[in-house]
Amino acid sequence: MSGIQRATGMQDTLPDDWPYWDLVMNTATRLARDYGFDRIDIPILEYTELFERGVGTASDVFVQKEMYTIAEPNGKDLSLRPEFTAGVTRAFLENGMGSWSQPVKLFMFGPIFRRERPQAGRYRQHSQFNAEIMGEMDPASDIEVMMLAMNLYRELGYRGLAFQLNSTGCRACRPAYVAKLSAYLRQFEDQLGDVDKERLAKNPLRVLDSKAPGMDELLADAPHLVDHLCDDCADHFGELRQLLDALDQRYTVNFRLVRGLDYYEKTVFEVWAEGIGAQAALCGGGRYDLSPEIGGHSVPSVGFGSGVERIILGLKEAGIEPPAAVEPPVLIAHFGGVTKVAATQLAFRLRHAGIGTWVAFASGRRSMKSQMREADKRAVRYVLVLGESEIEKGVIAVRPMQGGEQTIVDSTQIVTWLKEAGC
RNA sequence: GCGGGUGUGGUGUAGGGGUUAACACGUCUGGUUGUGGCCCAGAAGAUCGUGGGUUCAAAUCCCACCACUCGCCCCA
CATH class of the missing domain: 3.40.50.800 (Anticodon-binding domain)
Known part of the structure; x- marks a missing residue:
């Protein structure tokens, strides 16, 4: 057809899709409230600086190439949010949530924008359900967030779900591990693809995440981060696993699970489901403390984000039907x-x-x-x-x-x- | 940003140089006096993604671009 079309990577959510959206949002809301989370909405636009300082320290690709930025006359550019975490951290500090009953448990829905190439289950504008527990170090809070995600997918009818779990350590223990990993990978440098060679130079952890063929064999004897944690991180991870066992949760400790946004420390996790194209992860999350990056005191937090479109795609592929919309009789x-x-x-x-x-x-x-x-x-x-x-x-x-x-x-x-x- | 695939009415397809672009579904109207689903009749709706080029002639051949799509990077 001619004329004006949708902008690349944007979706129309047509009436036939709304039963799915209602199902997902209603289920997520009900669960979150049962778990003691309160809803918060934060702006879609924030000062670009927030993301530069929050997300940018972890992933410059995001900030430099994937954000939609609007120039402002006063020089304080605005950007469409590429994720929720920086925004909620800002909101936490700005609204004095540090003086609320701790921890603060929040959930949110809304659109997220990233200027990347669209593909199955991935769009330039997509909606996320996020849940965060802010101001708490207890591994039991990690569990609540993880179980909220898992039980959401279970209630929606997903089968064959699995936790992928890892610990990315902290400032104290990660550098030593990264050095070990680099040394190991350099042995095979000539076998690595261009992309992985570059990763080895810039951010060796990301080589673990590589989808290049032959990586399984190449990484067979690679050192695992969980074997090189400091006492603090090891205790946290150990207690987390104990709790998961106590809840009879199956999980895979996946030493190759490295989240793209590496502001994460200690816990990182995903929930995987089959059959969503290349995008197996229904959600991604972990523990972080972004507050110091944007000028606040430490606020240890744990949370996850889950793409609503991706959840719905999976529901459709699994043949799960939402209740029909109620029409006038x-x-x-x-x-x-x-x-x-x-x-x-x-x-x-x-x-x-x-x-x-x-x-x-x-x-x-x-x-x-x-x-x-x-x-x-x-x-x-x-x-x-x-x-x-x-x-x-x-x-x-x-x-x-x-x-x-x-x-x-x-x-x-x-x-x-x-x-x-x-x- | 890089690679593969695809682009014909709203949807799904057929047509592969020659005057009115076909079919199905969908949509709308009608089938005598105010009544559905089936059936019948009719109508609307596409300058064949866009722009160039080749040719007497292009939806059909060539080029470019764009969009969509799958994958890479990255990520939900």
Whole structure:
């Protein structure tokens, strides 16, 4: 087609998709509230500097190439948020949440923007469900966040879910490990692809994440980060695993799980499901402390983000159907003129009474047959026929569309009648 | 930013140089006096992604671009 199209990587969410969105958002909200999380909304636009200092320290690619930035006359550029974490951390500090009852447990929904190449389950604008526990170091808080994600997918009907778990250590223990890993990888440098050679030079941890063929063999004897944790990180990880075991949760300690945003420390995790193209991860999360980066005191936090479009894609592939949207059970047919006026009045009377109602529109005359066809396509339960003769007698002809005899109902009784019929 | 695939009415497809671009589904109207689903009749709707080029002639051949799509990078 010609004319203006959607911008690259943007999606229209059509009416047929909304049952899925309702299902996901309602389930997530209910679970989050059961777990003691409160909803927060934060701006879609923030000063670019926030992301530069928050996310930028971890992933310069994000900030330099993947953010949508709007130049402002005063020089304080704004950017569409590429993730939630920097924004909630800012909101935490700005609203003095450090003086609320600790920890602060928040969840949020909303669009996220990243200027990357679209592919299956990945868009330039996508919506995330995020949950964060802020101001708490206890590994039990890691568990709550992880279980919120897992149970969300379970309740939605996903099968074959698995936790992928790792610890990325902390400032104290990670550098020594990275040195060991680099030394190991340099032995095989000539076997690495261009991309991995560059990673080895810039950020060796990311080589672990490589999808290049032959990496399994190459990394077979690579050192594992979990074997090189400091006491603090090792204790945290150990307790986390104990708790997962106590909850009978299956998980894979995946030494190659390295999150792209490496502001994470200690816990990192994903939940994997099969069949979403190359995007197996339904969510990604972990422990972080972004607050010092943006000028605050330490706020140890743990959270995750989950892409709603990706969740829905998986539901569709698994053949999981959401409850159908509730459509009006009644359509009013008329013959124009005074009957149109009466039909319009009746429609609003029914709607005020809480009965969903369609009215047949017609700028001129319109055959009963045409209106009945419309009623059939709209799958209503009753057609209320309102013509001259009905108006004269003060009645309405009620035609049941799913079988049964057409009946005459007194106009004053129509609401009661429909309610009793279950509308 | 890099690579592969694809681009014909709303949707799914057919047509592979020659006057009115076909089919199915969908949409709308009608099938006598005010009544659905089946059936019948009819209508609307595409300058064949865009722009160049070759040719007497291009939806059909060539080039470029764009979009969509799958994957890489990165990530939910």
